[in-house]
Amino acid sequence: MKVSDIASYLDATIIVGKDQGDFEVSSAFGSDLMSDVLAFIKDNSLLLTGLVSPHVVRTCEMLDVMVIVFVRGKRPSEEIVELAQERDMIVMTTNLTLYEASGVLYQHGLGGTSDNG
Amino acid sequence: MDEVVLRKSYDVEAGDFESAGDASAGIKATLKRLGVPTGIVRRVAIAAYESEINLIIHSMGGSLTLTVDGESVCLVSDDRGPGIASIEKALQAGWSTAPDSVRSLGFGAGMGLPNMKKNADEFQIDSTVNVGTHIVMRFHLS
Numbered sequence: 001m002k003v004s005d006i007a008s009y010l011d012a013t014i015i016v017g018k019d020q021g022d023f024e025v026s027s028a029f030g031s032d033l034m035s036d037v038l039a040f041i042k043d044n045s046l047l048l049t050g051l052v053s054p055h056v057v058r059t060c061e062m063l064d065v066m067v068i069v070f071v072r073g074k075r076p077s078e079e080i081v082e083l084a085q086e087r088d089m090i091v092m093t094t095n096l097t098l099y100e101a102s103g104v105l106y107q108h109g110l111g112g113t114s115d116n117g
Numbered sequence: 118m119d120e121v122v123l124r125k126s127y128d129v130e131a132g133d134f135e136s137a138g139d140a141s142a143g144i145k146a147t148l149k150r151l152g153v154p155t156g157i158v159r160r161v162a163i164a165a166y167e168s169e170i171n172l173i174i175h176s177m178g179g180s181l182t183l184t185v186d187g188e189s190v191c192l193v194s195d196d197r198g199p200g201i202a203s204i205e206k207a208l209q210a211g212w213s214t215a216p217d218s219v220r221s222l223g224f225g226a227g228m229g230l231p232n233m234k235k236n237a238d239e240f241q242i243d244s245t246v247n248v249g250t251h252i253v254m255r256f257h258l259s
Contacts, residue, residue, distance in 0.1 A: 033223055034224055034225075034256075035223070035226035035227070035228040036226055037223075038131055038163055038167060038228065039228045039232045040237075043159060051223045053222055055134075055222055055223055056223070058137060058138035058142070059138075059166070061138065061142060061221075062138070062145065062159075062165075062166040063159065063162070064155075093176065
């Protein structure tokens with residue numbers, strides 16, 4: 001699924017990577033726990049999270065996860081924005097909750113990261 | 118055993134959340150530069166990051182050492198204590214002794230050691246209370 005479509009479905013504001021709308025992801029994972037992200041996410045996935053911390057970017061860096069969606073209207077700090085820019089990541093924020101945002105993307109065909117997802 | 122291509126050690130300070138990920142990012146970049154296959158780089162990076170976070174949260178300081186030879190990538194985590202009382206429990210998914218302050222940062226869910234074990238081809242852990250913990254993770258290149 002294209003980043004531009006994801007932003008449109010979630011009515012999200014792209015904060016970093018506005019020119020990368022054509023970038024595509026093949027699955028998604030949602031959690032506020034970076035420990036679980038490290039254990040469950042696949043590469044070329046999108047992360048939905050309500051945790052706003054530089055560790056989100058560092059965790060995604062390790063996992064080759066290039067797209068982060070902050071939910072519940074959370075705005076990333078300047079530090080997070082800079083870290084993401086340095087790593088060519090795409091960061092957006094939506095007012096939807098984690099549950100709602102996940103549901104919308106799932107409904108549009110973006111699967112999860114488990115074997116049944 | 119093939120000749121060692123590279124050995125690099127990174128010190129990790131206890132409680133230094135600011136720098137969390139620096140050592141792992143260095144390890145990841147080094148492996149990429151050496152041309153190690155992407156899938157293996159990713160598994161080593163995950164194990165390295167989990168190890169680094171563990172050293173920061175739980176240890177009194179330690180180090181991560183990366184060794185690469187023709188056959189494998191080896192990652193060793195060494196710390197100066199306090200040691201793990203029950204390795205059996207620590208290896209159970211979801212079991213954690215991390216304080217709430219750490220959980221609020223998104224860590225301490227009790228997935229670290231199980232995830233390191235899952236990603237490595239060989240995993241060995243030895244720990245002595247009041248002395249330290251020594252973990253060896255090996256990733257086969259073929």
